[in-house]
Amino acid sequence: SSELTQDPAVSVALGQTVRITCQGDSLRSYYASWYQQKPGQAPVLVIYGKNNRPSGIPDRFSGSSSGNTASLTITGAQAEDEADYYCNSRDSSGSDVVFGGGTKLTVL
C-alpha cells in the first residue's frame, strides 16, 4: 500500500479549475512532485519542489501544500489535460521514494 493517498478519479468541466490532492504524513516533511501520464506514454513531470514547473509545462498547472496534503491545481482545464496524475515524494523515514495511487482526470 502507498503512503500517499489520492482520489481515484476526478472530473472537471472544460475551462474550469480542478484541484487534485495527495495526502500523507511524509508531506509534512518533504515536497511533493506531480506527474501527468497519458495512455501509452511515459510520465511527465509537471510540478516539483515548492511550486516549480519544468520548461514547457503550461502555467495553468500549479502546486501547493498544507500540513499533510499536497495539491495540484489546473486553472482553466483543457481537453489535453485529461490524463492520470500521480504525486510522489520521499516516505516518512526519508529512505524510500513513494508514489500515490494516481488520479484519473476526466475533462467534460
Place this chain on the structure above:
Amino acid sequence: EVQLVQSGAEVKKPGESLKISCKGSGYSFTSYWIGWVRQMPGKGLEWMGIIYPGDSDTRYSPSFQGQVTISADKSISTAYLQWSSLKASDTAMYYCARHLGGWYLAKPNYYGMDVWGQGTTVTVSS
C-alpha cells in the same frame, strides 16, 4: 537534447535472467541520480531504486531489495536493471528516470524525476 533511451521490449520465460538498459545523453550522466520505476499492467507507478552513476552508490525500495539489481557503466552513460530469475509477476513496463537534486538532501528537499525514458515492456510467460 536531454534524453534517456531504453532498450527494447523483452519476452522471457519464468526463471530466465534479464538485463535492461537506459542510456543517457545531452547532460552529464555522472552528475544525476537515475531511478527505476515499475508500472504493472493497468496499475500505478512504483519506485524501485536509484543509482548515482558517478560512484555507483545505490539505494533500493524495501519492496524491491533482493529482487532486482541496479547498476551503471559511466563510461557509456548507461544504467541497468537486472533480474537473475524472472517471475510472471515481473511482467510490467519499466521506466528509468533522472532524479532532480541529490539523494542526501535535507528536508524538505525532494524534487522528483524530470526526464524519463520511453519505457521497456517486460513480458514473462511460459
